[in-house]
Amino acid sequence: MRSRWSYVYFAFYLALGFVLLFLNNDINKAIITLLNIIIVLTPLIGTIFGVMYFYNSKEFTELLLAQPIKRSTIFLGQYLGISISLTLSLVLGLGIPFLMYGLFKSSAIFDFGLLLVVGSFLNFIFVALAFNVALSNVNKIKGFGYAILMWLFLAVIYDGLFLISLIVFNEYPLDKYSLFATMFNPIDLSRILILLKLDISALLGYTGAVFKKFFGTNFGLFVSLFVMVLWVIFPVWRINRKLRKKDF
Amino acid sequence: MIQINNLHKKFGKLVVLNGLDLEINSGGIFAILGPNGSGKTTLIKSILGMVIPNAGDIKINEQSVLKEWEYRNQINYLPQIANFPANLSVKELIAMVKNLRPKKANDTDLIKLFSLEPFLDKKLGNLSGGTKQKVNIVLTFMFDSELIILDEPTTGLDPIALIHLKELIQKEKSKGKTILITSHIMSFVEEVAGEIVFLLDGEIYFKGSINDLKKQTNQVDLEHAIANLITKENV
Numbered sequence: 001m002r003s004r005w006s007y008v009y010f011a012f013y014l015a016l017g018f019v020l021l022f023l024n025n026d027i028n029k030a031i032i033t034l035l036n037i038i039i040v041l042t043p044l045i046g047t048i049f050g051v052m053y054f055y056n057s058k059e060f061t062e063l064l065l066a067q068p069i070k071r072s073t074i075f076l077g078q079y080l081g082i083s084i085s086l087t088l089s090l091v092l093g094l095g096i097p098f099l100m101y102g103l104f105k106s107s108a109i110f111d112f113g114l115l116l117v118v119g120s121f122l123n124f125i126f127v128a129l130a131f132n133v134a135l136s137n138v139n140k141i142k143g144f145g146y147a148i149l150m151w152l153f154l155a156v157i158y159d160g161l162f163l164i165s166l167i168v169f170n171e172y173p174l175d176k177y178s179l180f181a182t183m184f185n186p187i188d189l190s191r192i193l194i195l196l197k198l199d200i201s202a203l204l205g206y207t208g209a210v211f212k213k214f215f216g217t218n219f220g221l222f223v224s225l226f227v228m229v230l231w232v233i234f235p236v237w238r239i240n241r242k243l244r245k246k247d248f
Numbered sequence: 249m250i251q252i253n254n255l256h257k258k259f260g261k262l263v264v265l266n267g268l269d270l271e272i273n274s275g276g277i278f279a280i281l282g283p284n285g286s287g288k289t290t291l292i293k294s295i296l297g298m299v300i301p302n303a304g305d306i307k308i309n310e311q312s313v314l315k316e317w318e319y320r321n322q323i324n325y326l327p328q329i330a331n332f333p334a335n336l337s338v339k340e341l342i343a344m345v346k347n348l349r350p351k352k353a354n355d356t357d358l359i360k361l362f363s364l365e366p367f368l369d370k371k372l373g374n375l376s377g378g379t380k381q382k383v384n385i386v387l388t389f390m391f392d393s394e395l396i397i398l399d400e401p402t403t404g405l406d407p408i409a410l411i412h413l414k415e416l417i418q419k420e421k422s423k424g425k426t427i428l429i430t431s432h433i434m435s436f437v438e439e440v441a442g443e444i445v446f447l448l449d450g451e452i453y454f455k456g457s458i459n460d461l462k463k464q465t466n467q468v469d470l471e472h473a474i475a476n477l478i479t480k481e482n483v
Contacts, residue, residue, distance in 0.1 A: 059331035065298050067348045068321035244315075247259070247299040 009045065009086065013093025031111055034094065038119045039191050043126040044151050046086060050130025051147040053082050055140045062248055071243050075131070079236065083127045087120045094119075111197050118190040121228040125186050126151070128235035135242045158185045183224075186231045193224050249274040249426055250295065250395070255304035257290055257450075264290045265301065266450035274394075277417065277427045279437045282447035283478050288430045289328060291447070292397055296325055308395070321349060326388040328399040328430075334373025338364065338383055341372060345387055353390040361412055362386060378404040385409075389416055396420060396427045402436055414440060434471040446477060453477065 016037065020030040057078065064074045098112060130147050137143035162181055169177075182188045250272040257265040264287045272278055280288050293299040295306055297313060297320065306313050313319050332341060346353045359365060362382040367375060375383070381404045388396070401413060417440055420427060431437050437444070444461055446454035454461060454477060458470060467473040 057333065060333040062298070062327065062331060063333075063345075064348070066296055066320065066323075066325040066327065067345065068318055069348060070317045071297075245300055248293070 007089075010089035010093045013090055014096060017094045017097030030098075031115060035115060035191070035194050038090075038115065038122070039187055040155055042086075042090065042119050042122040043155060043187055046083075046123045046126030047130045047147050047151045049082055049086060050127040051134050051144055053078070054131055054134035055143065065248055072240050075239060075243055076236075079127060079131055079239065083124045086123045086127065090119050090123065091116050111194070114197055115194055117225075118194060118228075121225075121232065122186060122190060125228070125231045125235070128232060128239065131239050132235050132242070135239060135246065154185055154187050159188065162188070183227050186228065189224055189227060193221070249309060251305075251307040251310075252291075252295075253305045253307075255291075255294060255306065256302045257287070257294065257299060258302055264450055265294070265304075268304070268447075268451055270445065270452055270455075272426065272428070272445075274426050275421075275424045276442045277421055277429060277440055278443050278445055279441035280428060280430045280445045280447060281437065281474060282453075286447045287450050288447055289399060292325075292399055292428065292430065295397065296320065296323065321351070322394045324388045324391055324393045324396045326384055326396075326398045326401055328403075332372040332380065332383070335371060337369050337371055338375075339368045341383070342387065342390075346390070349391060351391050351393075355386060355390040358386040358390055361416075362409060376404075378406060378409070381405055382409055385413060385416075389420070394425060396425055398427065398429045400431055401429065402431060402433055410436075434469075434474060438470045446474070448478070 016034075017030075020033050061074065061078075065071070094116065129150060133147045133150060134143045137146060162178070165181075166178065182192055250270070252268060252270040255265050255268040255270075257263075264285075268287075268291065270291075280291065282288050290299055294301050295308075295313070297315075297317065301314070308319055308322075311319070336344070342355050342359075346355065359368070362385065364379070364382055364386065367379055367383075372380065372383070381401075385401065388398070398417075402410060405413065414436075417427060417429075429437070429441060438458060441458065443457055444454065445452060446461075454464070456464075461473050461477075462468065462470070465473040465476040467476055
């Protein structure tokens with residue numbers, strides 16, 4: 001089940017990469033389009049795959065639990081298996097068309113690399129979050145619902161709330177606040193990280209300048225990647241903690 | 249060999265195990281009986297570490313097994329419902345389970361015994377209930393372990409397979425293994441079990457031989473003796 005779908009997913013990215021390149025005829029423009037797709041799609045796919053895999057492999061998990069294997073090993077293995085296969089689909093699916101188009105000769109290689117790194121992080125983050133949701137819900141339908149809701153919240157609703165808060169408090173200096181709020185949403189964080197690398201920060205006005213000052217530097221880049229790592233570690237840690245008390 | 253002290257387990261508000269104490273010595277066949285929902289499977293899953301008890305301790309060979317996992321190498325477990333990943337073939341499943349245990353397995357004899365050869369390349373999702381249960385039995389008995397736990401082993405088996413299963417159980421018993429069985433088929437229990445542990449409302453209600461039970465309840469056969477135990481409690 002898992003392997004067949006990751007092929008489909010791989011083929012999808014492959015096709016996407018080719019189509020974008022031939023329509024845009026320019027690597028930089030293709031990367032911007034890709035950004036918008038990756039930012040929304042990878043979390044969604046990661047969430048759905050994570051939840052689906054968890055519930056589908058229930059029997060398998062029960063079989064393994066009666067064997068002399070540590071609990072955390074079983075689930076960590078499943079988590080890594082699904083995250084890595086999704087990441088591979090992403091990296092290969094997008095990498096191949098771009099390589100064929102002559103990525104190495106263009107200056108966009110660093111941006112493209114960052115895009116893939118961010119996409120991979122999003123995969124790992126959202127599969128871990130999905131496992132968390134699935135572990136806390138025995139009911140399949142409920143678990144699926146909550147997971148999708150979580151994705152919707154982080155991908156769409158969070159931005160809305162963020163914007164509203166900016167409008168309501170627009171008499172106060174908000175640059176620090178918005179920087180901080182961005183850190184709490186992996187999707188926003190990755191979006192801004194890449195946008196700024198692509199040098200379209202001028203579109204963002206004064207706050208954009210503050211962002212640019214922060215994310216544009218190497219220091220900002222490292223801090224952001226560090227926050228992304230935290231976004232992976234914390235859910236995985238919680239999976240482990242939940243597991244210790246879970247009955248099967 | 250197995251020592252269970254003051255075991256408590258609640259699922260939400262439902263109390264399943266309520267301060268259960270049980271001691272099972274090495275060697276012999278022990279039948280764990282009780283009405284539906286009396287906590288038999290929960291008890292077994294607690295021993296296996298699949299259910300985490302709220303309180304109490306479980307010791308196997310003087311060592312607490314809570315939060316441990318290596319001890320499971322000494323346990324063969326036959327789950328109540330044969331739930332296998334549907335996309336694996338029988339052969340792949342057996343190979344995988346063999347891979348997980350650092351032990352020698354004698355799966356070929358067992359496959360022959362239950363005539364499973366024609367099913368080896370079939371997907372588990374396409375097998376009938378009885379055939380799945382046979383695969384389940386092969387997986388359980390192919391390792392040589394001190395403790396064997398069988399949860400409703402007879403479900404869906406045809407008479408020939410049932411005879412083979414009984415032979416297998418007797419063979420393991422003669423090797424000095426400890427075997428725990430739960431079943432609702434009393435004739436099966438009467439035939440194989442040496443000692444009976446009767447669970448009711450999360451506690452041990454009776455523990456002893458079949459003859460003791462019959463004497464205590466003044467019944468001639470086991471089925472009525474058990475029924476007598478259950479109804480007496482409810483009156």
